[in-house]
Amino acid sequence: MVKLKAKIIDLRVGKRMVLLHEEDAKELGALAHDWVKIIFGAQATSAFVDTTKSYLKQGEIGILRDVSTEIQIEEGAEVLVSPAKPPESIRFIHKKMDGSSLTKAEYTAIMQDVVDHKLSDVQIAAFLLAEEFHGLTMDETEYLTSAMVDTGTVIEFNSPCFDKHSIGGVPGNKVSLLIVPIVAATNLLIPKTSSRAITSASGTADTMEVLANVEFDAAELKEIALKTSGAIAWGGKLGVAPADDLLIRVEHPLNIDPFGQMLASILSKKLSVGADHVVIDIPVGTETKVSTLEEARKVAQSFVELSERFHMNLQCGITYGGQPVGHMVGPALEAREALAALEGAGPTSLIEKSTALAGILLEIGFAAQSGQGKDLAKEIIASGKALKKMREIIDAQGGNPKIRPSDIPVGTHHVAINAPCDGYVTNVSNAAITAIARASGAPREKGAGVALRWKRGCKVKKNDVLLEIYAERSSKLNEAHNLALTMNPVTVEGMLLHKVPEFA
């Protein structure tokens, strides 16, 4: 045990970390990432160690705000520091690294320590990589799902509750803005919680935010949903399955998305908001998460198997993900397109996909007979009921219920990309469209994004506009334009594919 003088580091990094001078760390026998106990007066807490040679003098301990506020340590206070046993969950992580399956209690311990910021990023990385390398059994996936639910807030609606989730990867996927009002129009309860974009150009929450508020706590969400049967809110303020964001933060630099973790992440969020009737959208395409139909079937089967363990009524819709859904990518552009579709003027791909997925929910909710869900969904749009319901939802969420698509402002800076030759559109690249929309400012700048004029298979003439880029700032427009010129977002091929020799 050593006595050290506290130096408060006014830094909050979401980790229970203290900084020791290398010599003091040696004295304690503690290495970086080891765990120490910190005693201040009658209070004690634990944190893991990082070491420094230059920032601290010997005899000082750097205490980050995450730790100092917990036991009210002040600058200059004397604290006692001793080596401590690391969180037990580290042992379970090592067990998983060795290839063993973990028990329910072990998954709960790991998720609890993730949520309590007791694990360093390196230890979380080890857990995720062990999942990636060794895989999870269905039992383990169930335990992990439960653990993610149990370490967060759970919202109860006390009635059957519907939801939809897409595993992602397709730009322009604004289908929730159609599905929620369609389903709610039949008085089925669908308080949908959505994410903001992490790597895409617009998450459902970003798009809905163009039309109304999306940040609600659990009580507010309940109130809205009970009034209108539907809601489209951002999930981040609800505190459901908080482990997920902390794990995603480490998955990103590792560029991994362990399969069992993905299943648990999605179902834990649905379970936490009380959803028991769920449709999962699995887009298939070379640039999405699932590239073949065969793989999609396996993914779907795993979702169904896991959901049965939680007595959920879950079905999967395997959808075409080879190019963007509809024509618009970016928050305001997508909100315009969704609203236009509810008004009866939507592009085929958007209407077909939205009504197919909504139809599944209508069928499992017995609002439609088997095989007739999609037709009913289309009818609900055609009759104007979906639009009316959407206006109610927008109103309940504090937006302007009378808004028309043309009222939604988009970026005033824009530029067109033209077809280089006569021919057919043979490819629209999801990755390129997303990158260009993000470069133009989406999702932060709501008016930024990409409007596609043509999709796969369309015949175009030289100099036809292939797509337009919108931006709120000219500097962003330039960035996006330059990217579009190098990335080949829309491929047009004439009948003559190659000349041989090429340079004759």
Next chain:
Amino acid sequence: MVKLKAKIIDLRVGKRMVLLHEEDAKELGALAHDWVKIIFGAQATSAFVDTTKSYLKQGEIGILRDVSTEIQIEEGAEVLVSPAKPPESIRFIHKKMDGSSLTKAEYTAIMQDVVDHKLSDVQIAAFLLAEEFHGLTMDETEYLTSAMVDTGTVIEFNSPCFDKHSIGGVPGNKVSLLIVPIVAATNLLIPKTSSRAITSASGTADTMEVLANVEFDAAELKEIALKTSGAIAWGGKLGVAPADDLLIRVEHPLNIDPFGQMLASILSKKLSVGADHVVIDIPVGTETKVSTLEEARKVAQSFVELSERFHMNLQCGITYGGQPVGHMVGPALEAREALAALEGAGPTSLIEKSTALAGILLEIGFAAQSGQGKDLAKEIIASGKALKKMREIIDAQGGNPKIRPSDIPVGTHHVAINAPCDGYVTNVSNAAITAIARASGAPREKGAGVALRWKRGCKVKKNDVLLEIYAERSSKLNEAHNLALTMNPVTVEGMLLHKVPEFA
């Protein structure tokens, strides 16, 4: 690209890291661990991102000293920040994570970025875990070894150069203090570089430091070795294979030691100091790194195979590691015991192990005929030549050449642990002895440690002293004493092992 105001964080953590406000990070499209370019005037550098909500205001960038000194950014300066491509080596790490083998160029790129602090701990963890899960081919181990050598200092001696290394795990392993003077006494060149203890109670460098200086740069080490043929120095000041320490820092919290990485780590250090005649000590025991003879043979075979690729003359000695070597554990106690052994009064286990390993070096250096190395080594001790050589080395390294074992001070606080009954010593626990010696203050407090009175198989009487703990401070003595009373470092069993029923 965004313009931000620099806030210098006077913190050096050995990582190229900057801190962004979460909103600015979103604006940039950068997540934690993503890579950004920082432009200040005519200079530019790159770093990875961590994000904060509270430490910075929007529009500020926190720049750690590791980065700020490189392009001389001052507090309040305006810098331009843009997303940047991550180091290419991250792609190679992902390739290894996917189970592919890497090329020589890929290993070199990874090690270079480790040394340049361009990888975050999470990325280094991913690399190490990929090695652990997928293993390394011998080709890969060779490439990794070369990469670790090439990214550090290389010392050339221009003559055959001898060395010894233990893969570790056995307390009291002070054999190098005998092997170096034995070998040097035959005029073979053995400028041994050693490590300090990381998790043990005393590294060879810690023990030698009781007798002489051990911190030398390459030129000084050369001068000493050319004068006396032998040296026992700390390797840390030489800059050889610097990637190793940076990798160990991450291996520790992961509790892994990937096999190929271990081979590369050891051989890269030997290659970097020009050692071309090497003996590797592989202790076998339940508490060492290798628990069976069969496993030890495999480890030895891998060392030999790898060494052949570098045209080294390497042999392995598989040694008994079931209990400490000799009786003393802790820097001063071990230095005493080693010196006593050179004076002809050493314990059998220490003499046998030292002369066996020294004998291998004498044979591969043609100083002894095949099969006669050990006898020659014993003769060199018996004749006093090894002691004389050790005194020369101590002198050359700035110590007192006339020092006697009893001149070496040990901790003035001590306490004995007594036998609980008549019986036989059936076990001496390496892990417990190490833990007790560290609790007493070793290796930082040179006089601290454990002196064993009896070893396995010895007959003891009730209340005989089993071991003594030495400490420089009474608080440390108490800690170590308490640990000894709970950890059962020496097991004494009478002939009656169990009573049935136990509580009659």
